[in-house]
Amino acid sequence: MKRLVARSLSIDLGSRRALSGVDLAFESGRFAVIVGPNGAGKTTLLRSLAGLVTPAAGAVTLDGEPVARLRAADRARAIAYLAQNGGVAWPLPVRDVVALGRLPHGERPDSLGGAGSRAVEDAMAAADVRDFADRPATELSGGERARVLLARALATKAPVLLADEPVAALDPRHELMVLEVLRAQARAGALVVAIMHNLTLAARFADEIVLLDRGRLQAHAPPAEVFTPEKLAASFGISAHVSQETGGLVVVAESPLPQA
Numbered sequence: 001m002k003r004l005v006a007r008s009l010s011i012d013l014g015s016r017r018a019l020s021g022v023d024l025a026f027e028s029g030r031f032a033v034i035v036g037p038n039g040a041g042k043t044t045l046l047r048s049l050a051g052l053v054t055p056a057a058g059a060v061t062l063d064g065e066p067v068a069r070l071r072a073a074d075r076a077r078a079i080a081y082l083a084q085n086g087g088v089a090w091p092l093p094v095r096d097v098v099a100l101g102r103l104p105h106g107e108r109p110d111s112l113g114g115a116g117s118r119a120v121e122d123a124m125a126a127a128d129v130r131d132f133a134d135r136p137a138t139e140l141s142g143g144e145r146a147r148v149l150l151a152r153a154l155a156t157k158a159p160v161l162l163a164d165e166p167v168a169a170l171d172p173r174h175e176l177m178v179l180e181v182l183r184a185q186a187r188a189g190a191l192v193v194a195i196m197h198n199l200t201l202a203a204r205f206a207d208e209i210v211l212l213d214r215g216r217l218q219a220h221a222p223p224a225e226v227f228t229p230e231k232l233a234a235s236f237g238i239s240a241h242v243s244q245e246t247g248g249l250v251v252v253a254e255s256p257l258p259q260a
């Protein structure tokens with residue numbers, strides 16, 4: 001059981017305060033989705049949870065231990081982080097890029113053990129990248145590359161998976177497949193925290209929603225409590241229609257509201 005906690009977390013980027021006094025706690029077995037307008041601080045929060053940003057104040061702890069103090073290899077085994085719009089610098093075959101997810105375990109693409117090989121194959125199946133496993137990862141479409149990088153993160157089999165817009169580049173079928181995979185990871189005991197802009201899909205898949213606006217935590221609650229017309233107007237500046245359909249909550253953004 002993992003517990004990832006941000007306590008009174010404030011982050012400065014250059015001269016800007018990107019996060020102010022955020023208090024949050026996440027636990028294993030949950031799929032949490034962070035939402036909020038552009039510039040709200042979502043990526044900054046996720047990077048902080050991964051221990052990649054030094055707080056101006058407050059701290060992030062994993063099971064009580066500040067993530068900033070974990071050794072790099074221990075942190076990489078505990079927390080898999082999928083960056084927004086990640087790229088691939090070298091023309092490695094897709095299978096080898098996915099295998100890089102095993103580096104925190106001391107395994108290289110050419111020295112995978114039995115568990116490592118299985119993790120790589122499972123991750124490639126989950127992200128549906130087996131059809132192009134032998135192609136250079138630099139010669140893929142944006143959505144294909146996004147799935148390869150997700151597979152690399154899955155291959156680590158970390159108990160915590162942090163994913164920055166994992167479905168932004170995906171077609172509807174792969175969007176659903178990947179969200180089912182992330183939810184399944186949580187059901188199998190992982191803590192999964194992802195950033196998303198599609199509120200209807202966030203409502204359908206997430207156990208809990210974190211709503212950020214202008215660097216501040218506005219809500220952390222089940223989807224139906226966060227996706228109300230009032231909260232959507234206040235944070236996103238939209239008038240929205242929210243309805244309960246058989247597939248789950250549907251959020252239709254109807255029109256932008258005049259700026260307050």
Ligand SMILES: Nc1ncnc2c1ncn2[C@@H]1O[C@H](COP(=O)(O)OP(=O)(O)OP(=O)(O)O)[C@@H](O)[C@H]1O
Pocket residue numbers: 013014015016018036037038039040041042043044045
């Ligand atoms: N390197 C930087 N230096 C200074 N300010 C930055 C830097 N990177 C981001 N910011 C600012 O920090 C704030 C939070 O950025 P962040 O990337 O966390 O937002 P976000 O909610 O993830 O946005 P988006 O939905 O557009 O991805 C924004 O106001 C942004 O302009």
